Amino acid sequence: MLIDIIAGARPNFMKIAPIIHAIQKAEDSGSKLKYRLVHTGQHYDKKMSGDFFEQLNIPHPDVNLESGSGTQAEQTAKIMVRYEALLLEKPCDLTLVVGDVTSTMACSIAAKKLNIKVAHVEAGIRSFDLSMPEEINRMVTDSITDYFFTTSERANSNLKRAGVEDERIFFVGNTMIDTLLKNRSRFMRPEVWDELKLKESNYIVMTLHRPANVDEEHKLKGLIQEIVDHSQGMPLVFPIHPRTAKVFENLGITHDNLHLIEPLPYLEFNFLVERAKAVITDSGGITEETTVMGVPCMTLRDNTERPETCELGTNELLGTNPKSIGPAMAKLFSGSWKKGEIPKLWDGKTAERIIECLNKL
Structure with missing residues (x-):
């Protein structure tokens, strides 16, 4: 066959x-x-x-x-x-x-x-x-x-x-979790770890690529500004998707703790995710990986096709209103984020x- x-x-x-x-x-x-x-x-x-x-x-x-x-x-x-x-x-x-x-x-x-x-x-x-x-x-x-x-x-x-x-x-x-568990011991420290002098649980990983978040300059700028304003100066590592990069270059945004980097290979990216204080994303798959690795995750979407990551895991659905970011970040820094559990199978x-x-x- x-x-x-x-x-x-x-x-x-x-x-x-x-x-x-x-x-x-x-x-x-x-x-x-x-x-x-x-x-x-x-x-x-x-x-x-x-x-x-x-x-x-x-x-x-x-x-x-x-x-x-x-x-x-x-x-x-x-x-x-x-x-x-x-x-x-x-x-x-x-x-x-x-x-x-x-x-x-x-x-x-x-x-x-x-x-x-x-x-x-x-x-x-x-x-x-x-x-x-x-x-x-x-x-x-x-x-x-x-x-x-x-x-x-x-x-x-x-x-x-x-x-x-x-x-x-x-x-x-x-099957994506099959890959994660098989390769977890092989995660590789990316160059940005040393370049930015990152420390475990002392930085946040960001990924944004969905049209609703990145295609309109004012919307993307509002999200980024709220994240920066409530990050308490913690490094924000942002492997930027090509779609997002095209819009971002017109925003004129620069912040000392916001670090844009090229998209990372799988092993390097998940090295960063596993050691992050939290992940802010609009990706569905990343919410599954953070759930298994026990990393707090904030999803900037109004809905999710993976509700188990919210109901059981470490993910919370914040919506696309930038004003939802502040309270979530306050919860994160207060140490009261949920621990979560791994879904069946x-x-x-x-x-x-x-x-x-x-x-x-």
């Missing part, structure tokens, strides 16, 4: 790595599963994709569709056309997609139209916010998926409410469970 494993953007690489390693391990035990790694090229620069293949020991892709940049529609179309051409020339038995990026939706559609079954890892999560491109990707992908691999009971419930039968839902856990064995399911199927 040949499985196409689809990866296209930075969040995908952490999710596919343990699946590839689990298939390789199963092959040694006589499994008939084979895989073809398809990189769509959605993220095509080294900092956003190349470093992940090297650091996470992911083999070189068997195919690179080289879709590149473009609008949502342009990128979706290029991925669909190129993946369809690959399937027509060399079909697979199952297309396995992960997460909720453009590549996830585009390859699912292309495969399904050729009557190839689709498996979705991280299926069923919902923000119920249709202004987010990722939510559209999740809904479309799950509407045509055959096998659903889920991270939480909430995701299971979402799928059941949408009419998915129990026998097609497999609650397996979170986020134990580093998710990929093994996925492969067990695929072998049975």
Whole structure:
């Protein structure tokens, strides 16, 4: 059985790595599963994709569709056309997609139209916010998926409410946490640690990239100003996303404790996160990692598709109003931030469970 494993953007690489390693391990035990790694090229620069293949020991892709940049529609179309051409020339038995990026939706559609079954890892999560491109990707992908691999009971419930039968839902856990736990002992101190003379629990990591926060100059400036004003002078380390950097350069903001740096590779970034006083972000995946590492996390969004990070973990949803930052920072510095716990099946064995399911199927 040949499985196409689809990866296209930075969040995908952490999710596919343990699946590839689990298939390789199963092959040694006589499994008939084979895989073809398809990189769509959605993220095509080294900092956003190349470093992940090297650091996470992911083999070189068997195919690179080289879709590149473009609008949502342009990128979706290029991925669909190129993946369809690959399937027509060399079909697979199952297309396995992960997460909720453009590549996830585009390859699912292309495969399904050729009557190839689709498996979705991280299926069923919902923000119920249709202004987010990722939510559209999740809904479309799950509407045509055959096998659903889920991270939480909430995701299971979402799928059941949408009419998915129990026998097609497999609650397996979170492959991104597989990667985190496997590599935690390998985290690497980045150069910025020494350059800024950082000390454990004495700095804050920031990441912002969502359009609602960064596309309008006044909104981004307001968020940054509130964070700086309530940081008590603590260093703010800000690996800046290319999208955010384009807007930020026009703001004219400079503060002694605000340090903009290039995006970091996986091992270096998580070294910083694990030792931070807190993380301020609008990313979904980072909230999962901070929950497992026990690091306080503030999410600048009005909703989340990962409610378990708030209900069980260390994350709090602050919304997008800059004025919500001050009270949260006061809570942090008072030492009263919640401790949190790790959600069920986020134990580093998710990929093994996925492969067990695929072998049975």
